[in-house]
Amino acid sequence: MNTTTRLLLIALLSMPLLAACQKEEAPAEDTAAVKAPLTRPATNDDAEWGAYLSDVVTRNMGDVTRSPYLYYLPGSDSAGFEGARERLTEEVSMAMQRGIVEGNLVAFGSPESAMMADIIVNAFTKVDPGSMKGVVLLFIGDAADNERVKAAVAPAGVEYKFVEAK
Numbered sequence: 001m002n003t004t005t006r007l008l009l010i011a012l013l014s015m016p017l018l019a020a021c022q023k024e025e026a027p028a029e030d031t032a033a034v035k036a037p038l039t040r041p042a043t044n045d046d047a048e049w050g051a052y053l054s055d056v057v058t059r060n061m062g063d064v065t066r067s068p069y070l071y072y073l074p075g076s077d078s079a080g081f082e083g084a085r086e087r088l089t090e091e092v093s094m095a096m097q098r099g100i101v102e103g104n105l106v107a108f109g110s111p112e113s114a115m116m117a118d119i120i121v122n123a124f125t126k127v128d129p130g131s132m133k134g135v136v137l138l139f140i141g142d143a144a145d146n147e148r149v150k151a152a153v154a155p156a157g158v159e160y161k162f163v164e165a166k
Contacts, residue, residue: 040165044075044111053109056140056163064105064136069095073110073119085115093123096156102134106158113141113165121152133157140165 038055041048049072057068073088074081092108100106110116120139137158139149146162153160 041111044077046072046074046078049074049109049111052165053107053140056109056165057105057107057138060107060138060161060163061105062136064103066104068105068107068138069100070107070109071116071119073112073116075111076115085119089119089122092119093126096123096127096132099127099131100135105136105138107138107140109140109165113145116141117145117149120149124152124156127156129155130157135159136161138163 037059038052041052053070053072057070061068071088071092074084078084108116108120117139135156135158137153138161139146140163141149143164146164150160150162
């Protein structure tokens with residue numbers, strides 16, 4: 001019994017060493033095989049939009065290492081849209097007034113670009129000038145909404161990025 005216990009103990013203690021010796025290195029990622037960007041969903045399906053916006057945000061992180069804040073407004077044909085729009089308007093307004101810590105990315109996207117732009121513009125009317133220096137703000141929407149969002153957020157001092165949803 002004593003010998004069996006010793007052999008079992010030696011076997012258990014040597015397993016991690018054996019596993020480390022036999023561990024194969026993971027194949028290096030082929031940098032040439034970069035995934036193509038997703039395209040704007042043809043429908044207002046939340047899952048498709050979630051995947052699309054996540055892809056766009058990931059590609060625009062730059063030097064940001066913290067988890068981004070993503071605000072999403074569903075399509076106007078979704079159930080409970082008006083309530084969702086009102087809640088998001090209030091949530092964004094309150095968050096922007098509180099402020100975002102330098103080094104963060106805040107992203108906005110929606111199948112309803114003009115409505116999302118309205119939410120951003122409204123929220124930034126209450127933000128103190130220069131209070132968001134070092135924050136990256138990413139707006140994913142229609143080109144027609146770009147300039148008014150850019151003008152509304154500029155006084156806050158954010159680094160503004162625009163990606164046309166296409």
